[in-house]
Amino acid sequence: MSRRSAFVTAMMVAGFLFLYLPILLMIAFSFNESRLVTVWGGFSTKWYGELFRNEQVLDAALLSFKVAAMNATGATVLGTITGLALARFGHFRGRPLLTGLATAPLVMPEVITGLSLLLLFVAMEQLFGWPEGRGVTTITIAHMTFSMAYVTVIVQSRLATLDESLEEAAMDLGARPAKVFFLITLPIIVPAILAGWLLAFTLSWDDLVITSFVTGPGSSTLPIVIFSKVRLGVSPDINALATILVLIVATGAVLYGWWTLRQQKRRDADVQRAIAANE
Amino acid sequence: MSAAPLRLREVIAWIRAHGPWRWASQGLRARGYSGRTLVTAIPYLWLLVFFLVPFLIVLKISVSEIRLAMPPYEPLVTWISDHVVGLRINFANYAFLVKDSLYWKSFLNSITTAGISTLICLLIGYPMAYGIARSSPAWRNILLLLVMLPFWTSFLLRVYAWIGILKNNGVINNLLMALSLIDEPVQMLQTNFAMYVGIVYSYLPFMVLPLYTAIEKLDPALLEAAADLGCRPVKAFFRITVPLTRSGIVAGCMLVFIPAVGEFVIPALLGGPDALMIGRVLWEEFFNNRDWPVASAVAIAMLFVLVIPIMVYQRYQGQQVGGHR
Amino acid sequence: MANARPENKSEPWKDPGAQPYVRLEKLTKRFGDFVAVDDVTLNIYRNEIFCLLGGSGSGKTTLLRMMAGFERPTEGRIWIDGVDVTATPPYERPVNMMFQSYALFPHMSVQKNVAFGLRQDRVADPEVEQRVAEILKLVRMEPYAKRMPHQLSGGQRQRVALARALVKRPKLLLLDEPLAALDKKLREHTQFELLNIQETLGVTFVVVTHDQEEAMTLASRIGVMNYGAIVQIGTPSDIYEYPSSKFVADFIGSVNLFEGRLVEDEPDYVRVASEELGGTFHVGHGVSAAPDATVWVALRPEKILLGRERPEGDGDNRVEGVVAEVAYRGDQSIYLVKLASGRQMRVTQPNTLRTGTGDRIRWDDRVWLSWDSSSPVVVTQ
Numbered sequence: 001m002s003r004r005s006a007f008v009t010a011m012m013v014a015g016f017l018f019l020y021l022p023i024l025l026m027i028a029f030s031f032n033e034s035r036l037v038t039v040w041g042g043f044s045t046k047w048y049g050e051l052f053r054n055e056q057v058l059d060a061a062l063l064s065f066k067v068a069a070m071n072a073t074g075a076t077v078l079g080t081i082t083g084l085a086l087a088r089f090g091h092f093r094g095r096p097l098l099t100g101l102a103t104a105p106l107v108m109p110e111v112i113t114g115l116s117l118l119l120l121f122v123a124m125e126q127l128f129g130w131p132e133g134r135g136v137t138t139i140t141i142a143h144m145t146f147s148m149a150y151v152t153v154i155v156q157s158r159l160a161t162l163d164e165s166l167e168e169a170a171m172d173l174g175a176r177p178a179k180v181f182f183l184i185t186l187p188i189i190v191p192a193i194l195a196g197w198l199l200a201f202t203l204s205w206d207d208l209v210i211t212s213f214v215t216g217p218g219s220s221t222l223p224i225v226i227f228s229k230v231r232l233g234v235s236p237d238i239n240a241l242a243t244i245l246v247l248i249v250a251t252g253a254v255l256y257g258w259w260t261l262r263q264q265k266r267r268d269a270d271v272q273r274a275i276a277a278n279e
Numbered sequence: 280m281s282a283a284p285l286r287l288r289e290v291i292a293w294i295r296a297h298g299p300w301r302w303a304s305q306g307l308r309a310r311g312y313s314g315r316t317l318v319t320a321i322p323y324l325w326l327l328v329f330f331l332v333p334f335l336i337v338l339k340i341s342v343s344e345i346r347l348a349m350p351p352y353e354p355l356v357t358w359i360s361d362h363v364v365g366l367r368i369n370f371a372n373y374a375f376l377v378k379d380s381l382y383w384k385s386f387l388n389s390i391t392t393a394g395i396s397t398l399i400c401l402l403i404g405y406p407m408a409y410g411i412a413r414s415s416p417a418w419r420n421i422l423l424l425l426v427m428l429p430f431w432t433s434f435l436l437r438v439y440a441w442i443g444i445l446k447n448n449g450v451i452n453n454l455l456m457a458l459s460l461i462d463e464p465v466q467m468l469q470t471n472f473a474m475y476v477g478i479v480y481s482y483l484p485f486m487v488l489p490l491y492t493a494i495e496k497l498d499p500a501l502l503e504a505a506a507d508l509g510c511r512p513v514k515a516f517f518r519i520t521v522p523l524t525r526s527g528i529v530a531g532c533m534l535v536f537i538p539a540v541g542e543f544v545i546p547a548l549l550g551g552p553d554a555l556m557i558g559r560v561l562w563e564e565f566f567n568n569r570d571w572p573v574a575s576a577v578a579i580a581m582l583f584v585l586v587i588p589i590m591v592y593q594r595y596q597g598q599q600v601g602g603h604r
Numbered sequence: 605m606a607n608a609r610p611e612n613k614s615e616p617w618k619d620p621g622a623q624p625y626v627r628l629e630k631l632t633k634r635f636g637d638f639v640a641v642d643d644v645t646l647n648i649y650r651n652e653i654f655c656l657l658g659g660s661g662s663g664k665t666t667l668l669r670m671m672a673g674f675e676r677p678t679e680g681r682i683w684i685d686g687v688d689v690t691a692t693p694p695y696e697r698p699v700n701m702m703f704q705s706y707a708l709f710p711h712m713s714v715q716k717n718v719a720f721g722l723r724q725d726r727v728a729d730p731e732v733e734q735r736v737a738e739i740l741k742l743v744r745m746e747p748y749a750k751r752m753p754h755q756l757s758g759g760q761r762q763r764v765a766l767a768r769a770l771v772k773r774p775k776l777l778l779l780d781e782p783l784a785a786l787d788k789k790l791r792e793h794t795q796f797e798l799l800n801i802q803e804t805l806g807v808t809f810v811v812v813t814h815d816q817e818e819a820m821t822l823a824s825r826i827g828v829m830n831y832g833a834i835v836q837i838g839t840p841s842d843i844y845e846y847p848s849s850k851f852v853a854d855f856i857g858s859v860n861l862f863e864g865r866l867v868e869d870e871p872d873y874v875r876v877a878s879e880e881l882g883g884t885f886h887v888g889h890g891v892s893a894a895p896d897a898t899v900w901v902a903l904r905p906e907k908i909l910l911g912r913e914r915p916e917g918d919g920d921n922r923v924e925g926v927v928a929e930v931a932y933r934g935d936q937s938i939y940l941v942k943l944a945s946g947r948q949m950r951v952t953q954p955n956t957l958r959t960g961t962g963d964r965i966r967w968d969d970r971v972w973l974s975w976d977s978s979s980p981v982v983v984t985q
Contacts, residue, residue, distance in 0.1 A: 005512075008413070011406035012422075018403070019429050019483060022440035025450060029443065039448070082322040089315055094323065100593060101326040107533060107592050109541020109585070111558045112578045115565060116333030119575070122350050123336055145329045148322065153596075168674055169707035171694045173721035173772070178314060187711045206433045209543050213565075223435050230439045230548065239443075242436040249431045253424055260420070270755040 023246055030239035047240040054237065057225055064205050064222040067136060071143040072201040078144065079151025079196055084181070086152070087159035088167075105149035114213030117142045121214060134216030142214045143204040150203065151196035158192035159185075334582070341575035342368045351571050372576035382577065385555040386584065392471065392556065393539035396478040400486040400535050401528070403479065408490035408527075412497075423491070430484040438477055438548050445473050445549070469551035477545040482538070486531040493527020494520075526598045533592035537585055557581060615839075616649040617825065623686075625650040625808055626671070626776060631680035633666050633832075640666040642832035644680070653802060653809040655819040658829035659855075664812045667829070668778050671810065672701045685775050695724070700774040704781045706765040708753040714740070714764050715749040721772045739767045742801060759790050766798075770805060779811045783818055795821050816856050820844070828852050844904075849985045853902040860903045860949050869895055874982060875920065876901050882945040886920035888977040893984050900983050905952040907979035910939060910965060915974040922974040925949065927967055932959075939965065941973060949973060 030048070034041025051057060082102050086095075105113065121131055121138050131137050162185070170180045186193075208223040215224065229235050344353040344367070359365040376382045411422045429437060444450045445467040452464040467473055497520065505515040521528070546556040557577065565574040616622040624647035633641040641663045648654045656664040669675045671682060673694030681690045689697050700721070708717050715736060722732045740746045743763040753761060762782070769777055782798065783791045799822065802809055813819050819826050820840040827834045828843060828851075836848045847853035850861060864878030864885065876885040876899060885901045893899055909915075915922050928948060929940040932955075939951045951973060957964060965971060 008406050008410045011403070012410035015403055015407040015483070016425060018480070019426070022437060022444060022480070023429060023432065025444060026436070026440045039453070078322045078325055081318055085315070085319045085322070089319065092315070092319065098319070098323055098326070099597070101330055102322070103593055103596055104589060105330065106596075107537040107589055109538050109558055109581065111541050111543055111561045112337075112581060113333075115561065115574060115578050116337045117329065119336045119340055119571070120329070120333040126350070141329060145325070148325075163705060163707065165703045165705050165707040166709060168672075168694070169701070169703055169768075170709070170720070171674075172672060172699070172701045173768070174695050174724035175720075176695050179724070184709055202431050206435065208435055209562075223433070226433075226435055226439070227544075230435075230442065238436070238439065242433065242440070245436065246432050249428060253428055253431075257421065257424055267754060270752075274755050274757045274760070 023242075026239050027243045027246060030236070030243040032236065032239075035236060047236045048244075051237045051240045051244075056220075057222070057237075057241070060220050060222040060225040063136070063219065067139050067143065067221065068201045068204040070140050071147055071204040072197045074140070074144045075147035075200040075204075076151050076193060076197045079148040079200070080155050080193055082148065082152040083155025083159060084185075087156045088164075102152045103149055105146040106153065108146075110146075110207075110209035111213075113146055114142070114210040117145070117210065118213040134214055135219040138214045138216070139211055139219065139221070142210050143200075143207060146210065147200035147203050150199050151193075154192050154196045154199065155189065158189050162188060337575045337578050340572055341372055341579045342370060343572050344369050344371070345570055345572050351569055369572075372572050373580075375573060376576055376580055381555070382557075382560065382580075385557045385560045386580070388555040389540045389542075389557040390584070392474060392478070393536050393542075396475050396482070396539055397486075397532050397536040399475065399479050400483055401532060404483055404486035404490055404531065405528075408487045408494055411487075412491055412494040413499075426484050426487050434481060435544060438481060438545055441473070441477055441480065441549060442468065445476070468549060469554070471550070471554070473549040474545055474554060474556075477549045478535075478539050478542065481545065482535040485534040489530040489534060490524065490527045493524040493530075497523055526595050529595040530592065533588055533595070537588050537592065540585060541581060616652075617647065622649060624648060624683075625652075625685060626810070627683040628667075628671070629681045629683070631667065631670060631682065632678050633663075633670060633675060634678045639832050641670065641677075644832075644834055646827060646834060646837070648808065648810065650808055651802075651806055652824045653799075653811060653822050655811045655813060655823035655826045656829055657813060657816060657819040657826050657855075659814055661831075662829040663832035664814075664829045665780060666832075668701075668780060668810065668812045671776070672699055672778055673697050698775040699778060700769040700772055700776075701778040702765050702769045702780065702782055704784060706761045708761055708764055708768075710753050712752075713749070714745060714751050714753070714756070717753070717764060718768045718771050721768065725772070735771055739771045742770075742804070743767045743797075758785055759794070762786065762794070766801070770801070770807065773805075773807070775808065777807050777809050779809060781813055782811060783813070783815070791818075798822060820856075828855060830855075846981055847902060847983060849983050850900055850902075853900075853981070853983060858905055858950055860905065860908075862901045862903070862947075864899060864901055866891070866893060866895060866897050866899055869893070873977070876982060880945055880947045881923055882943055883923045884920045885980050885982075886977045887980050887982050889982075891982045891984065893982075897984070901980045902983055903975060903980045905938070905950045908949070908951045908973050908975050910941075910951050910953055911972055911974075912963075912965075912969070914972050921977055921980075922972060923949070924970065924972055927965060927969045927971055930965070930967060939971075941971060 031043050031045060032040055033044035033046070082098070085092075086099060086102070089095075117138075118134075121134060125131060125133075131141075166184055166188070167180050170184045171177070175183060206223060207221075208227055211221050212224060212227075215221070226238060226241070229238060339355060340352050343355055345351055346353050353367065355367060357365050357367070407426070411419055411426070414422060442449070446452070447464040447466065447468070449468070451467065452461075455461045456464065501519055501523070502515055505519055506512070510518070541558040541561075542556060543558040543562050546554045546559045547562075550556065550559075561574050561577045561581070564570050564577060626646075626648035628644055628646040628648075631641055631644045631646075632639070644667060656667060658664045666675060670677050673689070673692060677690060681688055683689065684698060689699075709720065712720070718736045718739060719732050722735060727735075736749075737746065740749055743766055745760065745763050745767060748756065748760065748764075753764070756764065762785070766782075783794055786794060795818065798809075809822075811819070811822055823840055825837060825839055826843050827837045829835065830851055836843060836852045838846070843852060844856055847856065847859075853859045853861060862876075862878040862880045862885070864876040864881070866874055867877045867884070868875035869891065871890045873889070874887050874891050876887065878885065878901065881901075885903075887901065891899065914924075923943055925941040925943045927939055928942040929938075931938040931940075934955075936952050936954050939953065941949045941951060943949060953965075
């Protein structure tokens, strides 16, 4: 039944309100003159100014950005290979273990992953002398390990719906498997890979628990800074930060939505034209 | 040979036809390895080293003893004398977990809290997912985007937002006081209630998406056939829709339950000092008490408790993603 | 709709000295316990159009995929033009395939799609351009060279898929249900085009189809498949007029099958008594079977004469009945005639007279069915 009952519609609306109310409130209060965040004292943008003058926050943001970008790229490469292997390589020795290892990070509580990785780094430092101390390197490795799980799932699902006869046709025409991947498969699944990259970036940018375990002195990422601030209570410049983040994400989403809509419209027009001019 | 400059392609082709490349790839092929094996080995090795081995190390440290040094645990294997090596495996940490009520109470509380939150998530998320799946295609994409949007903004900040809403002079209390519905602020922050709200709020998108995927695959003709055969809508829902979307329900529940059990941020920000969640216990054991062995034991105990849900999840996740040959 | 003219067709399979172009030897494919292809041995000659005909699950697609190289045979060998290609991967075989879904690369234009195979062979640019233009002209898709696949209709995509597979001048072209996705009118038109292209280019075709009409039209020879094995190989008329088993008789076209006993067995004729018929068949060819054996007689509906009068002559090859159903098909009518034995017999008659004129046979009419002794075929399995 494509007709929706009133109950379902009401739940949907309620659900979305629930999801967005806190965000909207945060945005509203970022313009609050009063330092008592939840008591309205007039409109002001001063907290944005304070935010941009806060060196600690800016440094942390930059570090987070660098780590997230490196992580996203590395995780995308690893995750794409894993997704490809799971979707296309059929049964191979060690497949069940790879499946388990690749998807476990999706549900594993972060405290466990964080603790285990820290203990690994400590043991490695004792045995090999690397990694020396903990910082950007260890954070990036840790992030890549759990981000690649998300990329794997995205790429694997995309490949599962990709018609294998395209790849077979390419092989039939003389292309070796590696060429098939780079010339045919990859260009077609680029949107999925991009989505994976963005997801890995966001997860890394936002990660607190794992980062706290594996970080070292002088490597405070943005979430760590935010957490130490909000432990002490509500802080208005954090509201400003949140608003900026939401705006960036929302703009990205709107642009993406608009772009896909345009693509879809163009495709539909093309298909219509082809059918009409059918010979 | 002509005097014309050799193109790079030709040079590479020559190298590939002769010399080390051909020898190496033929050698490998002779041993039964293909390009595929090499390619798969890269993430495989990474995961073995950075995901699997760490768990073994956690296991090892959970049976060692604390000491005041860096790293703060005794080595397992020591030289007792010239030719004798000793292995010390100390189960005291595990005994400690069992004896001290803090730990198993936290476990219980974590599982209960996570369980209830998962149920609430399901009750809210299912109608949402259903509504989205039954919308027109244009709306569907927009709605999905709207569900995902909060997920892309900071998890930390969204939990933080609830502090401002739930605290004693927060939005809700101010509103209720302004409407003269209450005289004194209602204590909402630092309670279990706040944690439920936090978990449900943060994990709702994780519930909605797998549910949506499963519901979307459902053929509406099935429900029309049921109606045609005389089945009332509510009954049809429980006898047809729910069983057929089972894989989505299980995947969504596991995606919420398992990480929720080990949550740290939400109990730390929204829960009270006596909010006994095992994730927070682990954190404090590690950072505040600097007791790595006990923290490791807690981690192993958590894994023990969660291993079955994790396996259930992986089975259903495999079903959702789709087949392989 | 046209078959190739008889004077243009040689029949190399009848020549004991002819060398097969494609040879499949004892090919078997097992998936676990399931046997998809069962011990197939087959010779295909140059310039043939060989059709593998069977229902779903008959193994025809698996057999085709083994020839292309996408499935490794569990047992057996494949030779193409004298070379053992059993272990050769698909990108090294001189074989090209036209996929049922066409499998056009969605991110490449028609031109790039067709040029793809040539580029993999590192053919020089000018030659690529020329050959692509040539083949596009042959399939009449020249004006669409720059289009993208989603901008083409189904029939157009099919022609591009064909061009892409042919541009490399493969020794063998495999076609997987080439006409399945087309509507009826387009199908007939494309059958003719395919025949034309094959004759022009002189490529050996192997076509997989479940549609007998398609097989009958296109094929120089048909291999009928059932449960992974080839049950009969022959020209379309061989298969239709001389089926070797009940299965083949029933699979191709419609047929009346009667169980009976051999009562007379001579080198140039046999007589079969059938209770299901309520009479005897006098069949004008010899049969190798034990005396008194149970056999089946296959009789095609169009070979039966339908009339009100009792035919002259002796008692074989005739039976009386009542018209139970009439189906009007425009050019012909199909009659289901109920016999005294309870069985129904299917008879087709061309509608030589307009409806409403003359003495047309109608429901419940008593009629006599008769046929020539050259019409029935005896099958022993």
